Amino acid sequence: xxxxxxxxxxxxxxxxxxxxxxxxxxxxxxxxxxxxxxxxxxxxxxxxxxxxxxxxxxxxxxxxxxxxxxxxxxxxxxxxxxxxxxxxxxxxxxxxxxxxxxxxxxxxxxxxxxxxxxxxxxxxxxxxxxxxxxxxxxxxxxxxxxxxxxxxxxxxxxxxxxxxxxxxxxxxxxxxxxxxxxxxxxxxxxxxxxxxxxxxxxxxxxxxxxxxxxxxxxxxxxxxxxxxxxxxxxxxxxxxxxxxxxxxxxxxxxxxxxxxxxxxxxxxxxxxxxxxxxxxxxxxxxxxxxxxxxxxxxxxxxxxxxxxxxxxxxxxxxxxxxxxxxxxxxxxxxxxxxxxxxxxxxxxxxxxxxxxxxxxxxxxxxxxxxxxxxxxxxxxxxxxxxxxxxxxxxxxxxxxxxx
Numbered sequence: 001x002x003x004x005x006x007x008x009x010x011x012x013x014x015x016x017x018x019x020x021x022x023x024x025x026x027x028x029x030x031x032x033x034x035x036x037x038x039x040x041x042x043x044x045x046x047x048x049x050x051x052x053x054x055x056x057x058x059x060x061x062x063x064x065x066x067x068x069x070x071x072x073x074x075x076x077x078x079x080x081x082x083x084x085x086x087x088x089x090x091x092x093x094x095x096x097x098x099x100x101x102x103x104x105x106x107x108x109x110x111x112x113x114x115x116x117x118x119x120x121x122x123x124x125x126x127x128x129x130x131x132x133x134x135x136x137x138x139x140x141x142x143x144x145x146x147x148x149x150x151x152x153x154x155x156x157x158x159x160x161x162x163x164x165x166x167x168x169x170x171x172x173x174x175x176x177x178x179x180x181x182x183x184x185x186x187x188x189x190x191x192x193x194x195x196x197x198x199x200x201x202x203x204x205x206x207x208x209x210x211x212x213x214x215x216x217x218x219x220x221x222x223x224x225x226x227x228x229x230x231x232x233x234x235x236x237x238x239x240x241x242x243x244x245x246x247x248x249x250x251x252x253x254x255x256x257x258x259x260x261x262x263x264x265x266x267x268x269x270x271x272x273x274x275x276x277x278x279x280x281x282x283x284x285x286x287x288x289x290x291x292x293x294x295x296x297x298x299x300x301x302x303x304x305x306x307x308x309x310x311x312x313x314x315x316x317x318x319x320x321x322x323x324x325x326x327x328x329x330x331x332x333x334x335x336x337x338x339x340x341x342x343x344x345x346x347x348x349x350x351x352x353x354x355x356x357x358x359x360x361x362x363x364x365x366x367x368x369x370x371x372x373x374x375x376x377x378x379x380x381x382x383x384x385x386x387x388x389x390x391x392x393x394x395x396x397x398x399x400x401x402x403x
Contacts, residue, residue: 009081010081014084017051018091020089021088024045024046024092025092025093029368030371033223035222036222042100051085079264082268083265083268083323087271090268091276093375094220094272094372095222099223102138102224105138106140108140114243115243117239118239121202121240122182122202125202126181126182137181138184139183139229141171141177141183141186142174144170154198156168157191158201160189164237165236165237165241166234167235168232169230171185171231172213173216175224178212178225180205182205184200187199187201195403199242201241201242203236211229211230211231212228213230214228215227220371221378260322260332263337263383264323264332264335267319267322267342270343270347270376270379271312273350274351276368278308278312278350280369281304281357316343318339322338333392333402334393334396337392338389340379340386344380345386347376348376351376355373
């Protein structure tokens with residue numbers, strides 16, 4: 001099978017989500033960016049169409065016609081579906097895309113590592129509406145103030161107390177951190193075991209000691225909520241340790257595998273931003289003039305367009321290759337890192353050049369290219385910085401363990 005060939009299901013999803021991005025997301029993107037607010041009404045509408053993680057958890061039939069479940073081994077297009085969806089929705093607005101799909105950050109480890117009972121509990125905690133009438137969302141509480149991209153250095157501790165674990169620590173830069181109804185929290189259970197001691201726990205919002213912290217003010221992706229979360233001696237039953245209290249010995253290794261499966265979708269999000277900026281410039285060049293002559297007659301501008309298109313196409317193909325490998329349970333560590341690093345660089349380069357070509361016009365707040373320029377930066381930071389991706393790639397090239 002051609003890795004870059006989209007089957008009818010994927011093509012149909014791309015067409016549907018592309019239309020949704022243009023008709024439903026673009027008209028409200030600037031408002032939520034300016035207000036730094038979650039698009040709760042759109043999220044509720046999107047859930048009815050099967051476009052949010054809460055709906056995906058119940059099965060993908062609404063958007064694909066297939067009854068896929070949470071087991072990645074049974075889904076042959078799951079990663080590529082995420083890649084297609086991420087590009088199209090981010091083309092509409094990166095922040096709104098993350099608001100719609102952010103719960104998937106928490107759902108992914110539950111799908112990969114959770115027992116059947118844990119999957120059912122996660123579904124229960126995210127079902128329905130919260131007390132504000134909003135759809136319920138989930139949060140993956142992994143990042144910490146002092147660890148950055150080194151997720152092996154977690155300071156949040158879980159200590160055993162009978163048939164419970166007691167979690168203490170703080171998390172930062174958590175998507176849906178203030179509003180989540182359920183959290184997947186990563187903590188160190190055995191400091192002497194270092195990475196092997198890291199475990200994930202499913203924690204409901206109402207659990208005593210779980211305290212959402214301040215919401216962050218961000219450069220970009222402002223329609224997505226990012227906040228601190230504090231855990232002050234939070235008691236969690238041993239049954240809510242992902243994979244089982246003692247049986248799941250892979251620890252942080254499974255977390256890293258999870259990132260290998262989600263990084264292609266992050267790369268595709270960067271492609272969506274780059275594509276949006278490129279299309280604005282392409283339209284301007286086709287109909288605009290510079291110094292009294294058509295812009296299309298200026299070679300340096302045309303070469304800029306060619307470079308943009310090459311970078312966007314290459315980034316998209318890298319993302320699809322990494323996702324295809326993930327869908328077929330093949331090793332994709334290097335490919336996932338290459339896709340994310342390359343696409344992040346592409347998004348920043350294309351939006352920067354678009355700002356230059358548009359001049360003063362694009363510097364005004366509220367201009368879409370100015371917004372995409374701000375949104376692009378995060379793709380070089382979250383889910384492993386560009387430096388971390390290059391470290392992984394270079395270690396693999398020299399036969400070293402990338403972890």
